[in-house]
Amino acid sequence: MPIVFDLVAVAGILAITLYGSLQVWRSWQEARLATRYFGQEIELLQEKIERQQQISQVAVSRAKDAWEGFRKFELRGKILEAEGICSFYFAPHDGKPLPPFNPGQYLTFKLNIPNEDKPLIRCYSLSDSPNHPDYYRVTVKRETAPRDQPNLPDGKSSTYFHHVLNPDDIIDVKAPSGHFYLDTEHQNPVVLIGGGIGITPVLSMLNTITAMDSQREVWFFYGARDGSELIMRDHFSQIAQQMPNVKLNICLSRPRKEDQLGIDFHHKSRVSVALFKELLPSNNFDYYICGPAPLMDSLTSDLYDWGVPKNKVHFEAFGPATVKSVRDTQSEPASASTDKQLTIELKRSGKQIPWSTSSGSILECVEAAGAELDSGCRAGNCGACEVAIIGGAVDYPNEPGAPVEAGNCLTCVAIPKENLVIDA
Ligand SMILES: Cc1cc2nc3c(=O)[nH]c(=O)nc-3n(C[C@H](O)[C@H](O)[C@H](O)COP(=O)(O)OP(=O)(O)OC[C@H]3O[C@@H](n4cnc5c(N)ncnc54)[C@H](O)[C@@H]3O)c2cc1C
Secondary structure, eight states: OHHHHHHHHHHHHHHHHHHHHHHHHHHHHHHHHHHHHHHHHHHHHHHHHHHHHHHHHHHHHHHHHOOSSEEEEEEEEEEEEETTEEEEEEEETTOOOOOOOOTTOEEEEEEOOTTOSSOEEEEEEBOSOSOOTTOEEEEEEOOOOOTTOTTSOOOHHHHHHHHTOOTTOEEEEEEEEOSOOOOOSSOOOEEEEEEGGGHHHHHHHHHHHHHTTOOOOEEEEEEESSGGGOOOHHHHHHHHHHOTTEEEEEEESSOOTTOOBTTTBSBSSOOOHHHHHHHSSOSOSEEEEEOOHHHHHHHHHHHHHTTOOGGGEEEEOOSHHHHHHHHHHHSOOOOTTTOOEEEEEETTTTEEEEEEGGGOSHHHHHHHTTOOOOOSSSSSSSOTTEEEEEESOEEOSSOOSSOOOTTEEETTTOEESSSEEEOO
């Protein structure tokens, strides 16, 4: 009997001990989970604080180191990236610090080209991340005469960059500007799309995401005709290998025999919304697009058709043709009742030029009438076409990239709102 009693007692003690241990283990597990949860929360909070601190530091140094007008820069390096495409590294001649920029912004250059009667103004996107305080890099494609008009001259500025500019040469540069840039404050998922030389601003965005070691989801699409047109192929592969959150997609529309599917490129097609529908988990991304006119036209309108809100589609146009066609897809077609008939008066010459909705910008309309106005980028970015308004008012179908002084307008992107008199 005492043995049976002992056994029951031992079993009872064991059960109590086991129950107690279980409770302690549970509490310990809960405490551990709570610590881990709060630890993660604290880490996230710390990351947020660090990001905010970085953003404020960037804002302070941007305000402190920015400059007005043109500043002298020296060419420090020139690297051939692909046939007809070179990268140029510039450092400030005064040796003072460089302000950071937003990835996607561009520089405006004033070029004194031999035998040209006035300096040429051109914009080039910054192609590296802002995490290099000692240089700015741009990557320039040499524009040759159109295939169907080989007698026309090659592109003036891009030929000057490629054939005339050499290390140590000095050049005039305006501070970084432009509204097309990656939102780095929020970590929402993005689709970055570069077609041809339009890769440059999205390359800067990708390099920034990499430099920040950001975990945000990135789908990167790079479109070209064939492998000979691609730049920095190895750089992109390396990023995709290091960062599982970056999904690299190289699309070649007409690959050469030596371009190997799965090795040199991923899709034998153009970049298209049909491809996004196959690959992306949803349409819920911010889209940043830069490329030739047909690519921009089809992507922007197909994204809207797919239900992507307009404020999630961001794009940059590199030239007048692109600007025009993208603008046309965004604005309502002119009907007989909305087609205004106005007049642009050039005050100094006294010339009166009729303008209607189909005449395009003030600059296009004036040039079509055989008169001349100063111009630069022809995309509302460089400010070279700014003139004073003497009478009337203007509208901007798209917000210009360059700041405009009160009472002035940028003729390359402005249209008359009423009969207009300008100081030209
Ligand atoms: C915001 C922005 C960012 C940009 N970023 C980049 C960048 O990162 N990289 C880049 O390479 N470019 C970029 N560009 C484009 C760049 O600014 C220039 O437009 C481009 O280099 C061509 O300039 P160009 O002076 O060489 O050519 P232009 O002299 O302006 O000639 C352009 C084309 O017209 C042809 N042409 C010449 N005469 C005629 C004629 N009479 N009739 C018809 N055609 C003619 C030329 O052969 C050439 O093909 C950017 C543009 C903008 C607005």
